[in-house]
Each structure stands twice: as structure tokens, then as C-alpha cells.
Amino acid sequence: xxxxxxxxxxxxxxxxxxxxxxxxxxxxxxxxxxxxxSRAGHSLYFLTNNSTxxxxxxxxxxxxxxxxxxxxxxVTSSYLxxxxxxxxxxxxxxAYLVGEHGMAEELRLAGVEIAxxxxxxxxxxxxxxxxxxxxxARLARAHELIQRGARFIATNRDATYPVEDGREIPGGGAMVxxxxxxxxxxxxxxxxxxxxxxxxxxxxxxxxxxxxxxxxDRPETDVLGAxxxxxxxxxxxxGVTRGEAVANLPEEQRPDA
Amino acid sequence: xxxxxxxxxxxxxxxxxxxxxxxxxxxxxxxxxxxxxSRAGHSLYFLTNNSTxxxxxxxxxxxxxxxxxxxxxxVTSSYLxxxxxxxxxxxxxxAYLVGEHGMAEELRLAGVEIAxxxxxxxxxxxxxxxxxxxxxARLARAHELIQRGARFIATNRDATYPVEDGREIPGGGAMVxxxxxxxxxxxxxxxxxxxxxxxxxxxxxxxxxxxxxxxxDRPETDVLGAxxxxxxxxxxxxGVTRGEAVANLPEEQRPDA
Numbered sequence: 001x002x003x004x005x006x007x008x009x010x011x012x013x014x015x016x017x018x019x020x021x022x023x024x025x026x027x028x029x030x031x032x033x034x035x036x037x038s039r040a041g042h043s044l045y046f047l048t049n050n051s052t053x054x055x056x057x058x059x060x061x062x063x064x065x066x067x068x069x070x071x072x073x074x075v076t077s078s079y080l081x082x083x084x085x086x087x088x089x090x091x092x093x094x095a096y097l098v099g100e101h102g103m104a105e106e107l108r109l110a111g112v113e114i115a116x117x118x119x120x121x122x123x124x125x126x127x128x129x130x131x132x133x134x135x136x137a138r139l140a141r142a143h144e145l146i147q148r149g150a151r152f153i154a155t156n157r158d159a160t161y162p163v164e165d166g167r168e169i170p171g172g173g174a175m176v177x178x179x180x181x182x183x184x185x186x187x188x189x190x191x192x193x194x195x196x197x198x199x200x201x202x203x204x205x206x207x208x209x210x211x212x213x214x215x216x217d218r219p220e221t222d223v224l225g226a227x228x229x230x231x232x233x234x235x236x237x238x239g240v241t242r243g244e245a246v247a248n249l250p251e252e253q254r255p256d257a
Numbered sequence: 258x259x260x261x262x263x264x265x266x267x268x269x270x271x272x273x274x275x276x277x278x279x280x281x282x283x284x285x286x287x288x289x290x291x292x293x294x295s296r297a298g299h300s301l302y303f304l305t306n307n308s309t310x311x312x313x314x315x316x317x318x319x320x321x322x323x324x325x326x327x328x329x330x331x332v333t334s335s336y337l338x339x340x341x342x343x344x345x346x347x348x349x350x351x352a353y354l355v356g357e358h359g360m361a362e363e364l365r366l367a368g369v370e371i372a373x374x375x376x377x378x379x380x381x382x383x384x385x386x387x388x389x390x391x392x393x394a395r396l397a398r399a400h401e402l403i404q405r406g407a408r409f410i411a412t413n414r415d416a417t418y419p420v421e422d423g424r425e426i427p428g429g430g431a432m433v434x435x436x437x438x439x440x441x442x443x444x445x446x447x448x449x450x451x452x453x454x455x456x457x458x459x460x461x462x463x464x465x466x467x468x469x470x471x472x473x474d475r476p477e478t479d480v481l482g483a484x485x486x487x488x489x490x491x492x493x494x495x496g497v498t499r500g501e502a503v504a505n506l507p508e509e510q511r512p513d514a
Contacts, residue, residue: 170439177438182427
């Protein structure tokens, strides 16, 4: 029985869009598979680069789909950015955002103050993610603050953001690319495939990488990043990747399953 | 006297901001030097990557400063984009613009039709330059049209745009970088330091590169591009470059004077 008690807890991290659901519809089998994994005692986490929504939003959405989820199981790139800044003394400091309400909500929860669109008070960070209300004035303000020395943080570098009908719109990475080009400053990036998201989950849960599994649909982000940390990885074919493409993946993007 | 008659006409191409004027003020000596060069029979051209204003605007501005100039002496990146498209059968075709009024004016003069912000009619080109009224909706529309196959043309890749008090705001290149990141498509670039601007001036005037002089303030655009075509180059120190920096320039950016 000693072996059984020492068996490490298994953490399973799921990407959301293309893995658990597409848009507002759960993927076939997802609800029952997640329920079975939860009943078997595994710890489930949901990891998304989406910077526009709060953790509470995703917990509500999953719960309404029949996947009972607490906000503490949800890890978004804005939440991670808040954690990253808080760990480095960012509480009480001021950030100018190129992003949406969910980003502001997560940064406030981490103790970061949100800087206004004007004024001469010092600003410590410029945090950038998808902003579907982006204007040139906002871009120019972010540019000026980075030039004046604010640290430039990218919640994610996603090229696109999926919308209805399989269409895509420019993602948070497009806003980051614009400011990197104009300022000549390279952003610190928080989201997948950077290691911080998985490091944060491993540190929070206290499990070893070998006892954690990442389930995603993008080899170049979900598999690549988790594998580099020594986690096990599974690629689902319900998202952006088709079966015949798997054989041609470079070794570092090839999943265990 | 045969030698004299066969002496080729000399063309002198001036960058504008930082070379002829700064903002709305002529640089010291510029008005009298340009008048003397004109009296000596040289053909003067003014070449700017600025995509937001028409050639007529610059001719008026220079004339008001005491430098009598016709629109035909002014070469902007939007004008060049119109020429580039016209030379490739673009007259009568449709372009969606991320840019300002001056860009629309120059493209219309080249026979290109300007596409509206919505509608399902086919669009042949997406032309991008500085747009101080940029919105996310405009970026998303440009993204979608490029994804559907419209050719992606950058009037210029300038990182910044100088404004009053020595401040800078994000340039046309920032808009280009955002769309290149989101679409994964690399734009065809028209402006300096690409060769097209000088090729156009040389072809229009019929002079050999060795008989043309480029006068600019940026080694990495003004000198580099003109020198590659075999033109002579002069770097002025009234703009962004300081004297002590010239000795450290790589060979391909080192001016003749």
C-alpha cells in the first residue's frame, strides 16, 4: 500500500478552443471524458492564451457546458501576466493596457493599477494582448510609454483569434508586432509556447513534469512548450491539426499520444 | 563644345524631413542652397516615405517656404505605389487602404479604385501605410482580404513618424508588421530603402545612376538604397544622424559626402 500512497497526483492541462469546445459547443465526448478523468481523481486545468476574458468567465462557460469548473482551474495569459508581475514586485505599480476588460480585471486582481489613456504620471508596464477596440491613439500611447522606459510585456504572440464560421481575426501577436516594430524593443512574452504557463501550473500543484500531461491541438505551441519542460503531451485532432500532418512534425513538436 | 553638349544632366534627389526642413521650418541655408542648385540647371527631386500626404501638398508646402516646387518634382511612397500598381495593370482594379487621405488621392490618380470597408466585391490589393485613424476593424478587414488573396503592398516600413518637439509616433511599418504577423504573408515594399523609388526617378529623368545624387539624413535608408543602385550619395547631419556616427557606418551605408 505504501506504493499506492506515494504515487504522485497526475495533473492534466487542457487547451480550450479546439480541444474542449469549438466556439460555444463542446466537442463530441469532451464532457463525458472530462467527467471520467475528474472522477478518477486527476487534477484538471484549462490553459488558454486568450487574454480578453477573466478566469471567472471561463469557469462559468465550462460549468454551463456541463463541465463543473472553478476559476482556480483556469489559467489565461492575462491571469499569468498578473502572476508574473506580482512575483516581481508589480503589486501597486501601474500598467497601461492594450487589451480588453478581462485583462484589466486579472491585472487588478494581481494588485496592478491600470494607467489612464493620458496624464504624465509614471507608468511601469505596457501590457499587450488582443484589443478588438484598438485605436491608433492607444498604439501611440503604448509606443510613447515604452520609449520612456515602461517594461513591454506581451500576454501572448498569437497571430490570429478564431471566430465563428472558421474565420480568424488578427490576434494579440499582431498588436505586439506593431509595437515591437515601432519601438525596436522586444516584448517579454508570457503565454504559450513560452515556459511560464506550465511552470506556474507545476509550481502551484507541486507535481513533477513527468506526472503532468498537456492536451492541446497545436504542435508548435501546446506540444512544443510543455515538452521542453519535460511534461508528457497529447495532440488532439479536433482542432487545427489534421492526422496526416502528425508524421511530419519535427521531433520537438511530436506528442507522446 | 561637343563635350559640353553631351554632359549628362545632373539629378539631385533630396529627402525632406531632416534634410530640407524640420516640421514646418526650413533648415538653415536650405532655401538659398536649393535656389542656387536650381539656377545652376540641376534637376531637383524630393523623395519621402511619408504616405499620408499627396504630391500637391508637398509642392505647396515647399513653395510656401520659398522653394518653388511643382508636384512633378515630389515623389512620395503613396505616389510610387500608384505608379507601381499602374505599371502592373492596376488601373481599374480595387484596393483596400490602411492609410490616410493623401494615399487615397494618389492611388485614385493612378487609376486604382478604392474599396469600401465592407461588402463582398473582390479586392485586388491591400495597400498599407501610416493611418492615424487606424481601428481594429480596419486591421481585421485588411487581414481578411489578404487571407482571401488580395496582394499585400506596403508603401513603406518606417518604424516611426516624427512629430513636434522631437517626439515620434508609430510609423507605417507598425501597421505593416501587425498584418504580416497576423496573416503570415510578407508585404511587397515600395518605399526607401527598396530600389523602386530611385529606379522610378532614374527612369523618369533618363539619367544614369552615376549622374544622380541622393541627399538624405538616414544612412540605413537614404544612403543604402541609392548607393546600391550606383547613385552618388550625401549624408546631411541636420537630421537623425550625428557627425561622430558616420565613421562607424558599414561600407554600404557610407556616403560619398
